[in-house]
Amino acid sequence: MRIRQSIACAIAALAAALAPAAHAQLGGWEPTKTVEFIVPAGTGGGADQMARLIDAIIKKNNLMKQPMVVVNKGGGAGAEGFLDIKNAKGDPHKIIITLSNLFTTPLATGVPFNWKDLTPVAMLALDQFILWVPADTPYKTAKEYIDAVKAAGPGKFKMGGTGSKQEDEIITVALEKQTGTKFTYIPYKGGGEVATQLVGKHVDSTVNNPIEAVSQWRAGQLRPLCVFDDQRLVYRGKVTETMAWSDIPTCKEAGVDIDYLMLRGIFMAPGVTEAQRNYYVALLKKVRETPEWKDFMEKGAFNQTALIGDDYRAWLQKEEQRHYQLMKEAGFLAPGK
């Protein structure tokens, strides 16, 4: 039963037929049927947006002969998608994009999968996290805000975030540990919702990704206090009338030494060949060279670190350890982990 694929395939083939056909020839292996691009999250979120952008870039620039179809498998905090690709051993026609739930979901829920069960292809970028408050609050710096949280006492300030025991809550707990504060963390279903709840002042602050809150920032509804990274963002173009991404101080400058970046990377099923993996490495390299990709990176103020091969593996190894530590300290580990 591959009916969905065939419907999608037919439509995608139509799309391919409509576009002028001039495919780049690549050496070695090439897909021989529709490639399924799994998003282990719901529609509309950061990972979904990126996957759909990649799909669109590939189609627009005819980077692949076979059609591609983006499929959302976000059940069980992404476990649905990860298990699907883990069980597709040796299938080169499936790729998956990750968010931090690659590490957090197995640790928090005990669902049996690990990045080592998959074949790492490439890190595309890293997503930043920024501490946001509503623009009409008096807090101009992270320090002022943290002081206010401290003064108000434990649990008085509300931090909104995406999901439970995932990146946003991990950062919140790290922030609490560093500053000796205590927030009431309120989990929502998606980053867009979180930003709106902050504008409506149903929560006091958030740690949204840049792309999730940039629009409200530009509209003068939200104020960025600090970015959870060692260095400032590199984008110097003005986003609002007075500020660029690079004007946002790091949290370290404000005395809160937390750096947390979220992986936006691509994996394949286990047991694929080297040639098959290389095909996607080359494909994604071409994607990253397009102007559309560069534009998207700047809009979302992404950290454009990109890794492949052993460097990527080493990074993953390190991040897995770090997430284990962070989640252990926060008490988020599933029993037996």
Place this chain on the structure above:
Amino acid sequence: MEEINSLLHGFAVALTPFNLMLMLVGVVLGVLIGVLPGLGGANGVAILLPLTFTMPPTSAIIMLSCIYWGALFGGAITSILFNIPGEPWSVATTFDGYPLAQKGRAGHALTAAFTSSFIGALIAVVVITFLSPVVARFALKFGPPEYFAVYFLTFAAFVGMSKGQAWKTIASMMIGFALAAVGLDSVTGQLRLTFGFTELLQGFDFLIAVIGLFGIGEILLTLEEGLAFKGANARLNVKAVMETWRELPRYWLTSLRSSAVGCFMGIVPGGATPASFMAYGVAKRFSKDGERFGTGQVEGVVAPETAAHAAGTSALLPMLTLGVPGSPTAAVLLGGLLIWGLQPGPMLFVEQKDFVWGLIASMYLGNIAGLVVVLTTVPLFAAILRIPFSIIAPVILVVCAIGAYTVHTSMFDVWLMLVFGVVGYVFKKLDYPLAPLVLALVLGDRAESSFRQALLGSQGDLAIFFSNALVGGIMTLGILLLVWPLVSAGLTRLRKAA
């Protein structure tokens, strides 16, 4: 009137031959997507999204939103003809639409559904055109307690409406809540009720349950009753359309109420599905013929369809102004905006006037195109009922199976659908209502998380649900609707005693 000028400018943008063609293509594709259960509007739009990448953004959103309108229209078709909701928001349409079809009035039911959809959408578009800044500010007032109040109101509006014994309604609703609780608990991040089965991680999908409970359940019943569709004598002429149109003005108040419910739920954003249920419940409560709802009342088709379409249309407003999608399809469209280089949110109306007003103008035009397309298909669809059951039943079964498979591309869901089919059959045999189960399944999860988010914020203090006029007002309205049957029964008794 600045809005009128902008709108006229929007029409100028939207009214090119290329865009008009895209509208028609979009509507036809949308209707097809709506007819196939499982392949929902969100999936359809997602699959077709890359097609639009080479178009100008305005043309692209016009085509995609027309797919969305088409899917909203199309969802009603299978609900009425076969008791299989093509889309979640057409579940409530089956309650009276299917009995109408069984009485040989499928043409009337379809016409009423399509026309009401159109009216609902039109009212919603007018709201968007003139009130978008106000409405966007209003939507910002909604935090977790307010969301819970809205879900509570939906349940309350719906609870008293089921026929038969109250405890059967409650039992059915509780099963729905239990099913909704399976999967990941979004508040604690823990898995619940999965018993170690990885297939249950994503919980029970509403669509699979509905396809099974309604579609397969109905086929099983028909099998038992002797392999005949009762709607076989459906009249096929265009007269049905005219007759229905003469009848519809009688239900103006229901239309108006349902549009209000729909716009409210779309903007909040609660979504089209709860809107349709709420509107049906409200219409039943306030209609003169409320007692006869569920036996094939045109009014019972008008209410949910008007509300669903009004909600579906107004759901685009929070997407455009706040960047928060009011429905899954709006979420995919949101992704589209980013791909075309547009940032949804408060600045869109300021910076992308052509795009926004072109889209709003296309809402008017797309819905007119949609109405024309679907009305011409009424005789065609009504004619399907003339096909012998022995031929159509296997076809329905296959379509249902494809639909269930499509939801997660998983064979497990097809088995699940069959299990739900048997459950649906047993429910009907034992005279348990299915609607409360479906309602609890679709809203249980969201109601629960808003409730718990609200209590997290208030440190467990229940007074949060009456902490301001907005949430308190909605809660009070809900409680009133809930106890209204008791009150009115009490009043009747008092009057009799006097």
